[in-house]
Amino acid sequence: DAKTTQPTSMDCAEGRAANLPCNHSTISGNEYVYWYRQIHSQGPQYIIHGLKNNETNEMASLIITEDRKSSTLILPHATLRDTAVYYCIVRVQTSGTYKYIFGTGTRLKVLA
Amino acid sequence: GAVVSQHPSRVICKSGTSVKIECRSLDFQATTMFWYRQFPKKSLMLMATSNEGSKATYEQGVEKDKFLINHASLTLSTLTVTSAHPEDSSFYICSARDWSGRSYNEQFFGPGTRLTVL
Numbered sequence: 001d002a003k004t005t006q007p008t009s010m011d012c013a014e015g016r017a018a019n020l021p022c023n024h025s026t027i028s029g030n031e032y033v034y035w036y037r038q039i040h041s042q043g044p045q046y047i048i049h050g051l052k053n054n055e056t057n058e059m060a061s062l063i064i065t066e067d068r069k070s071s072t073l074i075l076p077h078a079t080l081r082d083t084a085v086y087y088c089i090v091r092v093q094t095s096g097t098y099k100y101i102f103g104t105g106t107r108l109k110v111l112a
Numbered sequence: 113g114a115v116v117s118q119h120p121s122r123v124i125c126k127s128g129t130s131v132k133i134e135c136r137s138l139d140f141q142a143t144t145m146f147w148y149r150q151f152p153k154k155s156l157m158l159m160a161t162s163n164e165g166s167k168a169t170y171e172q173g174v175e176k177d178k179f180l181i182n183h184a185s186l187t188l189s190t191l192t193v194t195s196a197h198p199e200d201s202s203f204y205i206c207s208a209r210d211w212s213g214r215s216y217n218e219q220f221f222g223p224g225t226r227l228t229v230l
Contacts, residue, residue, distance in 0.1 A: 041203070041226070043221035044156070044207075044221045095169060097144060103155065
């Protein structure tokens with residue numbers, strides 16, 4: 001029951017903004033969108049999450065379309081250390097608990 | 113804060129043996145922990161949801177007799193791969209939710225355990 005689709009890979013020049021898109025056209029009204037990233041052979045690291053409003057924190061910004069069918073993660077000034085796989089996740093509620101449904105991920109490569 | 117550890121980080125075992133993987137929340141209590149499996153260059157697949165003091169809830173297609181989960185305390189969940197076979201070789205990752213209110217919505221992930229079955 002895949003909930004999100006993401007491009008397989010993207011390149012970004014160091015210092016430029018990295019814009020990572022995600023489609024979640026079947027998302028329900030109370031399901032949040034989360035973004036995590038995973039550096040090779042490590043556990044995923046939380047980046048940001050949102051429901052319908054745009055969100056910003058010290059790591060990134062999350063832009064969610066008004067119809068909530070897609071979102072974009074923005075890393076404003078990408079560095080080489082941002083090279084990782086970025087996962088767009090929908091959090092679903094089932095049987096009284098919340099579960100993450102991971103997308104296939106976008107492999108971001110930041111180029112010097 | 114909100115650190116999750118896993119032990120061991122890497123394990124190699126012979127076919128037919130059982131392997132136990134521990135997941136600990138170090139600085140918070142986790143009533144709910146999750147176990148994921150990840151094949152090379154693939155995404156994370158949820159295997160089961162582990163609730164402290166009760167039976168785990170397994171995802172469709174995951175054999176509960178093969179992957180035994182125990183969540184006996186608020187800081188420890190264990191995954192035992194029974195009678196392991198080479199096809200069980202994978203990267204196993206756990207996560208935990210912090211219900212204290214500090215980060216209500218997030219799951220915090222452990223560093224993962226790489227299992228290789230010979």
